Amino acid sequence: MLTLYGHPLSSYTQKVLIALYELGTDFTFREVNLGEEADRALMRSVEPMGRMPALRQGDFTLSQSSLMIEWLDRHHPGPQSLLDPEPDASLPARQWDRFLDFQVMQMMQQIVDARIFMAEGAEERVAPFARAKLDLAYAALDRRLDGRDWIAGGFGLADCAAFPALFYAGAVHPFADHPQLTGYFERLAARPSIQRVIAGARPYYGWFPFKDGIAARFL
Ligand SMILES: N[C@@H](CCC(=O)N[C@@H](CS)C(=O)NCC(=O)O)C(=O)O
DSSP states (O other): OEEEEEOTTOHHHHHHHHHHHHHTOOOEEEEOOTTSHHHHHHHHHHSTTOOSOEEEETTEEEESHHHHHHHHHHHSOOSSOSSOSSTTTTHHHHHHHHHIIIIIIHHHHHHHHHHHTSOTTHHHHHHHHHHHHHHHHHHHHHHHHTTOSSSSSSSOHHHHHHHHHHHHHHHHSOOTTOHHHHHHHHHHHHSHHHHHHHHHHGGGGGGOSOOOSGGGGGO
């Protein structure tokens, strides 16, 4: 039995849910509430830092959303592969997946963490730096997407990372002045796998403290 541990609002959980829905994999979702000590302990038992998501099949557990997608694509293949099996050919997808996690997801997270968890005044110090990095990342993605429907060939690993990253980053720091990126976001949002993820997260969107830009219609 394959189990995904995570939460519908968690961006990295969403990244793996998109892959599972794209592949049509049968799995159980164990919703984890990190506000509960029992669930925090559960998460620490399946992921070294107690972060979500984690994936388990029998005795095998895996953390890191990108590795989960890679593993799922190999061990639970769907109608279309999410990553080229040839290592060199898969590099662009891996590169952009890392880009989306580090340059988009993490920059967005710094601003959100400063508002929610840090001392007063932190957001004013942290946010300008992170917003400037997001501007650079949006411009790079806009260039990359010129003439492409998806980031690296067919819909795949990097596109699974892209929706949650752009959804939350766009609510924190809008990217409406980037037409290729905006069109790409709309293509992502139209995919059935992503609509399922949005529907699952909708009851919790009220918890997210930023509501600007293109994501606002969902929040
Ligand atoms: N690199 C990890 C990141 C996982 C991560 O940061 N998860 C967040 C939720 S989206 C989390 O569990 N945060 C709570 C914490 O850090 O304690 C991955 O790709 O899975």
